[in-house]
Amino acid sequence: MSDYNWCHNPSCHEIETQSRVRGSGDNKVLRTVKIKVGRYGSYQPNIWNYFCNQRCLMEFLNKFGQQIADTYSVKQPSETPIKVEKTKEQFDRYNFRTDRSEPYMATRTTISLK
Numbered sequence: 001m002s003d004y005n006w007c008h009n010p011s012c013h014e015i016e017t018q019s020r021v022r023g024s025g026d027n028k029v030l031r032t033v034k035i036k037v038g039r040y041g042s043y044q045p046n047i048w049n050y051f052c053n054q055r056c057l058m059e060f061l062n063k064f065g066q067q068i069a070d071t072y073s074v075k076q077p078s079e080t081p082i083k084v085e086k087t088k089e090q091f092d093r094y095n096f097r098t099d100r101s102e103p104y105m106a107t108r109t110t111i112s113l114k
């Protein structure tokens, strides 16, 4: 894999920013942003290896979203087995009239994966 990618937004080079200006004199251009792979460190979401920023990602999705949905289409819902646990627990809340903390009972719902 290359250490760099060009931003995948086909309109990246039309966005007017100083950082995209290349060339000299009367031969200046706006150029697609070159992205260093892993530029935000090892925990960086992979998507930022392909888009220079949120705007370029959204412009790409607006242009190709239908094709992406067609390619990775979802024909039925998926399900994840879970365990739902309801427990009665005592909590405290502040009463401004009495200037005191008062206990009350409430139901805590906990969802965990099976």
Ligand SMILES: [Zn+2]
Pocket: 007, 008, 009, 012, 033, 051, 052, 053, 056
């Ligand atoms: Zn871009």
